[in-house]
Amino acid sequence: MQMKYWGIALALLLPIQAKAIGYSSDYISCMNSAGNSTSSITRCMKSEFNDQDDRMKSLFKKTLDLYTSKEKKLQKKYQKTWLKMRSEQCGKSQKSASDTYAMKYYNCALKQTVTRANMLEKLTYRL
Known part of the structure; x- marks a missing residue:
């Protein structure tokens, strides 16, 4: 019975969060x-x-305020590594080969970027 109410509460909250x-x-x-x-x-x-x-870049800059100087350096290094990984995983070097490759690249990069931006947004506004 209690799970039913959690499901209803979650269903009511999802549209707000999705926006x-x-x-x-x-x-x-x-x-x-x-x-x-x-x-x-x-x-x-x-x-x-x-x-x-x-959006992700803006949120990343905001999250840096949450860290000490030493932690900021580590976060910047992590972000740089994440960007490089995204490019490699999504095939950025092949995106200009054809519309199909461009579509594959943007589909992959967009999904990863939205996920990262959402995570940064949650972190930034957790306080």
Whole structure:
């Protein structure tokens, strides 16, 4: 019985959280109107990726305020390593080979960037 109430509470909270963090409503609209066009889908993903990458950078700067000088250096090093890993895992070097490769790259990079930005946002506003 108690689990039922947790499920209802979670269902009520999810839409609020989804609007606060995650993909933008512009991206969702863009993807809905892109149809099956690889170039349209890629344009949507690229635009959202750029917005989310900016969001992540901004949040990263805010999180640095939570750390000491020594910890800030470690966090900067971790962020640099994370960015390099994202590029390698998502095949950034191949994104210009074709629309299909670009779409694969932006799909992968966007997912990873949104996840990282969401984590940073939760960390930044936990206080």
